[in-house]
Amino acid sequence: MKRPFITKAQAEEIIAKYPTPFHIYDEKGIRENARKLYKAFSWNKGYREFFAVKATPNPYILKILKEEGCGVDCSSLTELMLSECCGFSGADIMFSSNVTPEEDMKKAKELGAFINLDDITHIEFLEKLCGLPETLFCRFNPGGHFELETQIMDNPGEAKYGFTRDQLFEGFRILKSKGVKHFGLHAFLASNTVTNGYYPKLARILFELAVELKNETGVDIKYINLSGGVGVTYIPGKPENDIMAIGEGVHKAFDEVLVPAGMGDVAIFTELGRYMLAPYGHLVTKCIHQKHIYKEYIGCDACACNLMRPAMYGSYHHITVLGKEDAPCDHKYDVTGGLCENNDKFAIDRMLPEIDIGDILVIHDTGAHGFAMGYNYNGKLRSAELLLKEDGSVQLIRRAETPSDYFRTFDFTGILDKYIEK
Numbered sequence: 001m002k003r004p005f006i007t008k009a010q011a012e013e014i015i016a017k018y019p020t021p022f023h024i025y026d027e028k029g030i031r032e033n034a035r036k037l038y039k040a041f042s043w044n045k046g047y048r049e050f051f052a053v054k055a056t057p058n059p060y061i062l063k064i065l066k067e068e069g070c071g072v073d074c075s076s077l078t079e080l081m082l083s084e085c086c087g088f089s090g091a092d093i094m095f096s097s098n099v100t101p102e103e104d105m106k107k108a109k110e111l112g113a114f115i116n117l118d119d120i121t122h123i124e125f126l127e128k129l130c131g132l133p134e135t136l137f138c139r140f141n142p143g144g145h146f147e148l149e150t151q152i153m154d155n156p157g158e159a160k161y162g163f164t165r166d167q168l169f170e171g172f173r174i175l176k177s178k179g180v181k182h183f184g185l186h187a188f189l190a191s192n193t194v195t196n197g198y199y200p201k202l203a204r205i206l207f208e209l210a211v212e213l214k215n216e217t218g219v220d221i222k223y224i225n226l227s228g229g230v231g232v233t234y235i236p237g238k239p240e241n242d243i244m245a246i247g248e249g250v251h252k253a254f255d256e257v258l259v260p261a262g263m264g265d266v267a268i269f270t271e272l273g274r275y276m277l278a279p280y281g282h283l284v285t286k287c288i289h290q291k292h293i294y295k296e297y298i299g300c301d302a303c304a305c306n307l308m309r310p311a312m313y314g315s316y317h318h319i320t321v322l323g324k325e326d327a328p329c330d331h332k333y334d335v336t337g338g339l340c341e342n343n344d345k346f347a348i349d350r351m352l353p354e355i356d357i358g359d360i361l362v363i364h365d366t367g368a369h370g371f372a373m374g375y376n377y378n379g380k381l382r383s384a385e386l387l388l389k390e391d392g393s394v395q396l397i398r399r400a401e402t403p404s405d406y407f408r409t410f411d412f413t414g415i416l417d418k419y420i421e422k
């Protein structure tokens with residue numbers, strides 16, 4: 001069973017002040033989960049989580065994670081700027097980008113971030129642009145299919161990221177000859193995995209590669225970055241990840257591969273986004289219309305601009321009708337937003353309790369890649385983001401966009417003065 005972290009009474013009180021739709025995050029859940037992650041990797045002395053900023057790029061969320069000991073994983077100039085302003089610097093920042101513009105790379109170097117190169121040509125690109133730092137990471141792409149217990153998990157051979165195996169050996173040699181002293185190895189081979197086997201398998205691949213790289217090129221590998229990809233369970237009742245088992249699985253591979261090779265002081269890094277935030281966010285929306293044609297439709301004041309995953313990937317997001325948590329799910333609905341796009345549906349043929357106009361719906365697991373993937377199609381405005389704090393109070397951590405915000409970027413001649421707040 002998935003239960004919302006807010007009640008109907010709480011939601012009504014919040015909505016009186018901040019109208020729907022909005023995203024709300026659960027501070028207590030975020031903190032407890034981060035502590036559990038650190039516990040799962042406490043066997044590794046240098047362990048650190050670098051939260052993938054792209055999942056939930058909000059400074060208040062970043063500050064909570066900072067207090068829990070996390071760094072940040074950035075992929076763009078503005079993510080770097082945001083992190084800088086939240087007090088992250090130097091070794092708090094991992095810069096894992098691809099197709100990297102010059103100004104982004106320069107900013108990462110200026111902040112002293114760990115730079116994770118996506119391609120062998122980026123060695124020269126970085127060197128010419130601003131010189132090579134003492135420490136560099138390279139991203140590995142093994143190609144082919146990534147399999148776990150004979151099941152294909154993902155298809156790195158079709159992925160645009162990373163160095164091939166040969167390029168990695170060559171790249172490490174070049175970097176060493178150019179004076180780079182310390183090295184990190186990174187790979188992201190499957191997304192949203194719900195199996196305790198993903199990280200351990202990935203770790204073993206990277207650990208074995210690290211031993212070979214060290215033996216063949218003589219470089220000092222200090223860090224292994226397992227990146228993101230540990231998923232969450234969106235569908236109620238399905239198996240869930242056990243982070244303690246995942247941490248232990250990586251520990252076992254570490255003891256079996258790195259320790260015997262004299263590499264027992266390698267630090268493990270992670271760049272989790274979804275796992276850190278997804279379950280601790282709700283999209284809260286109201287039913288504003290209903291229609292009965294060939295199917296039964298529930299029309300919400302939120303749309304795919306607030307949560308793109310169902311439209312883009314067909315993803316399941318659980319829905320709770322507040323106050324009807326225990327009512328029988330005996331009505332079949334398509335739950336839709338108002339875009340002029342028929343894929344703007346949060347749920348299709350979903351069995352739910354009978355919904356009335358004015359009912360408040362909680363769309364679950366929207367804390368990562370939810371608000372962040374928002375857009376302005378059909379002139380829809382981005383919603384507010386709220387934080388349910390540990391003491392039960394609610395803080396506005398991003399105001400809703402206004403028409404004025406939307407019009408501002410093309411108002412050169414005053415044509416929209418009527419609607420732009422000065």
Ligand SMILES: *Cc1c(COP(=O)(O)O)cnc(C)c1O
Nearest residue numbers: 052096227228229271272273274
């Ligand atoms: C997206 C991304 C992550 C985070 O992925 P999750 O699936 O949200 O954990 C981490 N690292 C890189 C390089 C990414 O692109």
